[in-house]
Amino acid sequence: xxxxxxxxxxxxxxxxxxxxxxxxxxxxxxxxxxxxxxxxxxxxxxxxxxxxxxxxxxxxxxxxxxxxxxxxxxxxxxxxxxxxxxxxxxxxxxxxxxxxxxxxxxxxxxxxxxxxxxxxxxxxxxxxxxxxxxxxxxxxxxxxxxxxxxxxxxxxxxxxxxxxxxxxxxxxxxxxxxxxxxxxxxxxxxxxxxxxxxxxxxxxxxxxxxxxxxxxxxxxxxxxxxxxxxxxxxxxxxxxxxxxxxxxxxxxxxxxxxxxxxxxxxxxxxxxxxxxxxxxxxxxxxxxxxxxxxxxxxxxxxxxxxxxxxxxxxxxxxxxxxxxxxxxxxxxxxxxxxxxxxxxxxxxxxxxxxxxxxxxxxxxxxxxxxxxxxxxxxxxxxxxxxxxxxxxxxxxxxxxxxxxxxxxxxxxxxxxxxxxxxxxxxxxxxxxxxxxxxxxxxxxxxxxx
Amino acid sequence: xxxxxxxxxxxxxxxxxxxxxxxxxxxxxxxxxxxxxxxxxxxxxxxxxxxxxxxxxxxxxxxxxxxxxxxxxxxxxxxxxxxxxxxxxxxxxxxxxxxxxxxxxxxxxxxxxxxxxxxxxxxxxxxxxxxxxxxxxxxxxxxxxxxxxxxxxxxxxxxxxxxxxxxxxxxxxxxxxxxxxxxxxxxxxxxxxxxxxxxxxxxxxxxxxxxxxxxxxxxxxxxxxxxxxxxxxxxxxxxxxxxxxxxxxxxxxxxxxxxxxxxxxxxxxxxxxxxxxxxxxxxxxxxxxxxxxxxxxxxxxxxxxxxxxxxxxxxxxxxxxxxxxxxxxxxxxxxxxxxxxxxxxxx
Numbered sequence: 001x002x003x004x005x006x007x008x009x010x011x012x013x014x015x016x017x018x019x020x021x022x023x024x025x026x027x028x029x030x031x032x033x034x035x036x037x038x039x040x041x042x043x044x045x046x047x048x049x050x051x052x053x054x055x056x057x058x059x060x061x062x063x064x065x066x067x068x069x070x071x072x073x074x075x076x077x078x079x080x081x082x083x084x085x086x087x088x089x090x091x092x093x094x095x096x097x098x099x100x101x102x103x104x105x106x107x108x109x110x111x112x113x114x115x116x117x118x119x120x121x122x123x124x125x126x127x128x129x130x131x132x133x134x135x136x137x138x139x140x141x142x143x144x145x146x147x148x149x150x151x152x153x154x155x156x157x158x159x160x161x162x163x164x165x166x167x168x169x170x171x172x173x174x175x176x177x178x179x180x181x182x183x184x185x186x187x188x189x190x191x192x193x194x195x196x197x198x199x200x201x202x203x204x205x206x207x208x209x210x211x212x213x214x215x216x217x218x219x220x221x222x223x224x225x226x227x228x229x230x231x232x233x234x235x236x237x238x239x240x241x242x243x244x245x246x247x248x249x250x251x252x253x254x255x256x257x258x259x260x261x262x263x264x265x266x267x268x269x270x271x272x273x274x275x276x277x278x279x280x281x282x283x284x285x286x287x288x289x290x291x292x293x294x295x296x297x298x299x300x301x302x303x304x305x306x307x308x309x310x311x312x313x314x315x316x317x318x319x320x321x322x323x324x325x326x327x328x329x330x331x332x333x334x335x336x337x338x339x340x341x342x343x344x345x346x347x348x349x350x351x352x353x354x355x356x357x358x359x360x361x362x363x364x365x366x367x368x369x370x371x372x373x374x375x376x377x378x379x380x381x382x383x384x385x386x387x388x389x390x391x392x393x394x395x396x397x398x399x400x401x402x403x404x405x406x407x408x409x410x411x412x413x414x415x416x417x418x419x420x421x422x423x424x425x426x427x428x429x430x431x432x433x434x435x436x437x438x439x440x441x442x443x444x445x446x447x448x449x
Numbered sequence: 450x451x452x453x454x455x456x457x458x459x460x461x462x463x464x465x466x467x468x469x470x471x472x473x474x475x476x477x478x479x480x481x482x483x484x485x486x487x488x489x490x491x492x493x494x495x496x497x498x499x500x501x502x503x504x505x506x507x508x509x510x511x512x513x514x515x516x517x518x519x520x521x522x523x524x525x526x527x528x529x530x531x532x533x534x535x536x537x538x539x540x541x542x543x544x545x546x547x548x549x550x551x552x553x554x555x556x557x558x559x560x561x562x563x564x565x566x567x568x569x570x571x572x573x574x575x576x577x578x579x580x581x582x583x584x585x586x587x588x589x590x591x592x593x594x595x596x597x598x599x600x601x602x603x604x605x606x607x608x609x610x611x612x613x614x615x616x617x618x619x620x621x622x623x624x625x626x627x628x629x630x631x632x633x634x635x636x637x638x639x640x641x642x643x644x645x646x647x648x649x650x651x652x653x654x655x656x657x658x659x660x661x662x663x664x665x666x667x668x669x670x671x672x673x674x675x676x677x678x679x680x681x682x683x684x685x686x687x688x689x690x691x692x693x694x695x696x697x698x699x700x701x702x703x704x705x706x707x708x709x710x711x712x713x714x715x716x717x718x719x720x721x722x723x724x725x726x727x728x729x730x731x732x733x734x735x736x737x738x739x740x741x742x743x744x745x746x747x748x749x750x751x752x753x754x755x756x757x758x759x760x761x762x763x764x765x766x767x768x769x770x771x772x773x774x775x776x777x778x779x780x781x782x783x784x785x786x787x788x789x790x791x792x793x794x795x796x
Contacts, residue, residue: 061551067504068547072540074514078529079536085518086526086605090750093519094757100515101765104508108772111501112779119779166750168757395606396533409541413548420555 005390007399008080011406013375015073017368018410022066024367027136027185028192028223029059030110034129035219041122047212051219052129053117055196057424059132060114065417067107069410080399084382084392088149091156091163095145095171102139106132140188141181145171151374152176152245153383176245179237180374186227186234187370191363193224194331198360199425201353209347217348217356224363225335231328236291242377243292246384247301249377252312253321254288255281256302263288263300268322271314276304278318312379320372327366334359452520452749453735455758459516460731464724466509468634471627471723473503475635477546477580478628479654480573487646489565492573494643494651495635496554501780503550505773507543520758523605524738524748530607531599531739535590535615542583549576581628588627592620594739595680595730601742619669619676626665630723633658637703637719641712642781652707655715659704679740683733692732696725 002010033055040048074096078085109131116125148171149155155170156163167173200216242250250256255266257276265288269281286296293300303311334355341352348356382389476495483491518525529536549572556569565573593599593615600608614620636655640648673681683689699721706715736744749755 057555061555064504064547064551067507068544071507071511071514071543074511074518075529075536075540078518078525079533082526082529083605085529086523089518089522089525090520090754093515093522093750093754094761096515097519097758097761098765100508100512101761101768103511104505104769105772107504107508108769108776111505111776115501116779164751166753168754394530394533396530398533402533402537405537405541409544413544416552417548420552423557424555 002400004395004397004399005393007403008393009389011399011403012076012080014403014407014410015069015076016371016375018414019066019069019073020367020371021364022062022069023140024188024191024364025062025195026059026066026106027133027140027188029055029062029196030129030133030136031189032192032196032219032223033059033113034126034133035223036215037126037129039215039219041126045211047210047215050212051216054424056114058421059110061417061420061424063107063110065413067103070103072406079402080394081382081392082394084387087161087163087387087392088383091153091166091168091170092146092149094168095142095149099139099142102135102142106135106139109135137185137188140185144181144184145174145177147374148174148177148180150383151180151378153386158386176241179234179241182234183231183238183370184367186231187363187367189227190224190231190328190331191367193220193222193227194334194356194363195360196220197224198357201348201356201360202425204348205350205353205357218342221335221338221356224331225339228328228331228335232332235325235328239291240294243300246377248303248306248310249312249317249373250292251301251303251306252314252317252377253373254300255314255318256288256300258304259299259302261289261299262286262297263292263302265291266318269318271318273311273314310380312377317373317377320369320376324366324369324373327362327369331359331362331366451752451755451759452745455516455520455749455755456731456735456738456745458758458762459513459520460728462509462512462516463731464727466506466513467630467727468720468723469502469506470509471584471631472635472638473499473506474546474580474584475631475633475658476639477550477577478584478632479635479639479651481577481581482654485650487650490647491650494639494647496550498639498642499550500554502776503547505776507547510543516758520750520755521738521745521748522750524743526605527599527601527607527739527743527748528594530605531601531609532590532593532615534613535586535593539583539586539590542579542586545575546579546583549573549579584627584631585624588624589615589620591627591730592617592623595623595677595734596620597677597679597740599739599742601739617676619672622665622669622672626662626669629658629661629665630726633662634719634723637707637712637715640707641716648712652710652712655707656704659707662700677740679737680730680733683735684729686733688735689729689732692725693729696722696729699725 033052036048036055037052039045040052109128112120112128113125113132116128120128152174153170154175155167155173157165171177197217197220200213200220203213204217239250242253255269255271255278256263257271257278262285264283264285266278267282267284269278271278289298289300290296292298303314337352337355338348341348378384380388380390382392476499480492480495483489483495485491514525517528553565553569553572553576556572557566596614596617596619598610598614598617600610602608611617633655636651636658640651640655643651673684684693699718703715703718703722706712706718734740736746738745738748
């Protein structure tokens with residue numbers, strides 16, 4: 001039987017990982033959808049409208065799952081971490097309250113968008129979509145402030161274990177907020193863009209090289225590539241901030257065991273906590289000092305500066321960080337390949353399309369890995385330097401049971417949703433793709449009302 | 450006063466959730482109970498009524514939770530410990546209800562007819578069952594909070610007096626009551642939003658559900674008297690009784706309106722009925738959040754936080770209210786859709 005702390009962390013992780021996929025799609029898909037609708041209005045070309053309608057359906061499915069799994073998270077904050085919430089609810093609440101408004105606006109205008117194709121003028125309909133895309137992005141930015149505060153708590157005084165002199169805007173004053181919000185927002189667009197591109201690459205590999213598929217691929221990759229190119233810049237901001245404010249986390253994610261000047265960047269490899277070494281790694285001399293502090297000779301704190309009990313899990317943090325960066329780099333390369341081919345006025349070749357298919361889940365892999373770095377790297381703290389995770393956990397027995405139940409629930413929902421999205425993805429609308437008409441089944445009319 | 454205002458805000462959000470999302474849960478109940486020659490048409494009318502608005506309606510619950518943990522963090526912690534199991538079951542219901550509703554809507558239709566396909570029918574069952582259990586569980590949680598059997602000590606430890614409070618007779622009765630209220634609100638709303646035979650179907654269902662509401666209130670009252678005397682005395686006190694009296698009058702008006710085919714009047718009165726009921730409960734609970742150990746003032750967040758919550762509300766509402774008005778005008782308004790055709794038909 002696993003203990004309550006492990007089970008609670010696992011349940012939080014399962015719930016967050018599940019929610020995060022839909023939260024990211026809820027931010028990314030509406031932008032794709034309004035881009036397509038905007039192009040439809042501007043050019044009058046029907047296949048853009050078909051794309052917008054298709055993406056709206058995907059948004060409808062994923063937004064609903066994101067909304068209910070997000071509700072679960074707001075309860076789980078208390079169900080799994082009541083002592084943490086008793087301590088910090090009054091501080092991080094402002095982030096959730098403002099996010100609540102943004103999310104409310106998103107839900108309202110999504111209802112208008114999804115069901116308003118015939119009831120609203122084209123311009124009003126597009127405007128509703130713009131509001132959905134904008135408020136979705138804003139709600140993500142606002143809620144990340146709560147996590148930023150947990151990483152870098154400010155705006156209160158600790159007196160006898162209670163927070164006093166609380167600044168209600170504390171989450172937004174956390175210096176971690178800006179770069180975390182930037183990094184996570186970009187990651188949502190990257191993950192959504194590459195995932196959507198994969199759908200159209202599959203279609204084109206099956207011979208459907210019509211305007212609908214080509215535009216779907218190009219639009220999705222345009223969003224994905226622009227954001228993927230910006231991501232290393234925001235990642236650099238993050239790294240420098242973490243180096244300054246959470247040195248133990250930086251040391252863990254870089255598997256940097258010993259404090260030294262001119263520290264090398266350790267790429268890949270398996271950290272061994274017992275011996276303080278990293279096997280099978282590539283070392284780039286002095287690069288870590290440069291990346292962390294902007295100076296090739298700067299001293300970078302290693303894990304040996306911290307008591308062992310305050311180390312995060314080095315293996316997980318380091319590997320997750322490598323996965324995130326690796327996926328990000330691969331995706332930048334993939335985007336560059338596509339636009340280079342396009343710039344040379346070449347039709348995307350089969351190998352390029354195959355690469356887009358293979359690369360389509362990597363954005364989500366990177367997003368999940370990045371959150372693992374953030375959260376595992378914060379351990380053993382729930383509020384960095386203030387409250388240990390084990391001191392925030394619920395005293396209720398039975399968390400292993402709810403962990404099991406929620407894991408099964410999310411697995412079933414994930415499989416069902418993947419199946420529905422696959423049905424949605426196969427078969428272009430007949431108007432733009434006569435060749436695909438034969439594969440079309442009833443799903444197009446399923447939601448005609 | 451600051452504390453009371455924030456608590457009042459949470460109560461208003463709870464009322465909005467009960468009326469709006471309650472109607473959506475009720476829609477699911479009538480989906481599960483759909484029968485007769487117009488079974489598919491009933492389900493379609495329910496899905497049509499819910500589709501554009503259910504997600505916005507659902508957000509009111511998130512507001513209640515956020516207001517609770519922002520304004521009263523230690524009470525939120527105590528409730529999360531005390532109601533660990535029913536809250537998890539509520540989440541199960543909420544997740545399954547929402548997911549099943551969209552999964553059904555986007556499932557392929559069966560190849561040969563306009564009937565929903567097999568996948569859609571299965572998700573329809575999940576949707577209906579989840580819509581039934583969720584309001585019952587929410588009602589049970591509400592009953593447990595008021596039961597007086599959840600004891601919270603100064604260090605935040607929680608213990609129960611007697612058996613599990615959310616399974617007490619009172620909590621079960623409140624759960625059943627919540628179910629009946631949701632079914633009633635939904636049927637009244639649906640009767641307003643349909644026409645012809647469907648309207649007759651939903652009006653008849655509203656009359657049945659209304660009878661259930663009355664019967665269950667008769668059951669709950671003695672239970673309150675003996676199982677939660679503090680709440681009973683709060684309800685009959687000079688503070689709460691006038692509000693509840695208005696609620697009873699509204700309930701009678703809504704029943705009369707239904708009977709006399711004055712459906713718009715019935716709808717307005719139903720909203721007033723639910724609002725007064727919950728407001729009366731909230732006033733009777735005052736000054737306790739969890740009787741008898743957790744008071745509003747004892748659990749309140751620092752003043753600065755409460756002030757932020759209050760000051761941000763007008764700005765948030767300035768965005769929300771026009772948006773909500775627009776949403777309901779487009780999909781439920783008299784100038785568009787079914788109600789429009791109905792007016793033409795009767796002219």
